[in-house]
Amino acid sequence: MKLNKLIGITLVLSFSLLLTGCGNEEQDNGNAGDEVTNIGEEVDYTIIGIEPGAGTMDLANNTLEEYENLAGWELLEGSTSGMLTELGDAINNEEPIIVTGWNPHWMFASYDLKYLEDPKGTFGAVENINTIARKGIEEDMPNAYKILDRFYWEPEDMEAVMLEAQDVPFEEAATNWIEENQDKVNDWTEGVEKVDGKAIEIVSTPWDSERASGQVMKLVLEQQGYEVTITPVDPAIMFEAIANGEGDVSFAPWLPVTHGAFYEEHKDNMVDLGENLTGAKIGMVVPEYMDIESIEDLQPKE
Ligand code: PBE
Numbered sequence: 001m002k003l004n005k006l007i008g009i010t011l012v013l014s015f016s017l018l019l020t021g022c023g024n025e026e027q028d029n030g031n032a033g034d035e036v037t038n039i040g041e042e043v044d045y046t047i048i049g050i051e052p053g054a055g056t057m058d059l060a061n062n063t064l065e066e067y068e069n070l071a072g073w074e075l076l077e078g079s080t081s082g083m084l085t086e087l088g089d090a091i092n093n094e095e096p097i098i099v100t101g102w103n104p105h106w107m108f109a110s111y112d113l114k115y116l117e118d119p120k121g122t123f124g125a126v127e128n129i130n131t132i133a134r135k136g137i138e139e140d141m142p143n144a145y146k147i148l149d150r151f152y153w154e155p156e157d158m159e160a161v162m163l164e165a166q167d168v169p170f171e172e173a174a175t176n177w178i179e180e181n182q183d184k185v186n187d188w189t190e191g192v193e194k195v196d197g198k199a200i201e202i203v204s205t206p207w208d209s210e211r212a213s214g215q216v217m218k219l220v221l222e223q224q225g226y227e228v229t230i231t232p233v234d235p236a237i238m239f240e241a242i243a244n245g246e247g248d249v250s251f252a253p254w255l256p257v258t259h260g261a262f263y264e265e266h267k268d269n270m271v272d273l274g275e276n277l278t279g280a281k282i283g284m285v286v287p288e289y290m291d292i293e294s295i296e297d298l299q300p301k302e
Contacts, residue, residue, distance in 0.1 A: 039096055039292050040299040045073045047284065048087070048099040050080045051206070053234035055258035056100045056282050063122040063284070063295065072301025075100075080207060087111070091287050101285030104158040104209055104277075106166060112288035115281070116295045124257030127280040129213070131273040132242050133249040138271070141248070143193050144200055144226060148249050148273055150188040151217060155279045157181065161212035174215035185220055195225040203247030206232040213251040213276065235259050243269035251276050258282055
């Protein structure tokens with residue numbers, strides 16, 4: 001084929017594409033509100049959030065700032081249980097809803113949900129949950145330290161405890177998990193000397209994921225002879241308590257993003273024992289039946 005003929009065809013193609021483009025735009029305007037569902041309008045430009053102290057809320061607020069299409073949107077502060085009630089109600093009625101959600105959590109086992117894509121990455125990618133401890137703990141409690149350092153489990157383990165604890169107290173769910181997973185627990189405690197009533201304080205946060213890890217580790221440490229208390233506080237206080245030595249250990253930091261700012265602030269005054277779980281995630285979550293895939297596609301408030 002001659003070159004100028006090829007150019008000719010390309011030009012014709014581009015021109016017709018241009019025409020099609022214009023045509024679509026006109027059609028959209030003409031049919032406004034007819035075919036195209038405005039999810040923003042349907043959910044009243046509102047994201048259902050959780051407790052204001054949660055790292056998730058910082059990320060969600062940042063998301064509202066970073067995405068231009070979320071201009072005029074609001075993030076509702078409340079509680080995790082309130083968010084879950086609204087989510088359950090919406091799903092029962094097949095209504096649209098957008099919440100801040102995360103894994104590990106039983107919400108994904110109970111409902112058909114999806115994360116909205118987050119091309120700007122404001123919710124981070126894969127998150128870990130780390131174990132942090134006060135400085136000096138390795139010298140003061142060498143036996144406990146070994147167990148804390150070895151503690152590692154999978155998202156499915158945490159989810160199993162969380163899911164069962166929907167029906168029974170966390171302590172019972174944790175006891176059952178330990179019974180069914182003696183091999184894992186043995187890996188953490190193998191060769192560690194038992195103690196006689198030494199006190200250890202776990203600083204935690206008030207979410208089911210951390211109720212699960214806290215209760216499991218409380219029972220494991222109790223079996224080794226420790227007197228264990230769990231204190232649930234906001235993430236900011238949790239980091240502070242470890243950094244100033246008021247608490248001994250926490251299994252609750254979500255990193256690198258969710259609690260990243262607190263971690264940076266306190267990292268020099270604490271010991272990081274590394275991940276106790278990998279494969280956690282946070283984001284905007286919607287029921288599977290909603291016709292939306294990306295945060296980017298939400299419509300701005302006019
Ligand atoms: N969460 C659950 C917490 C940490 C654990 C994701 C809701 C948060 O700080 O956002």
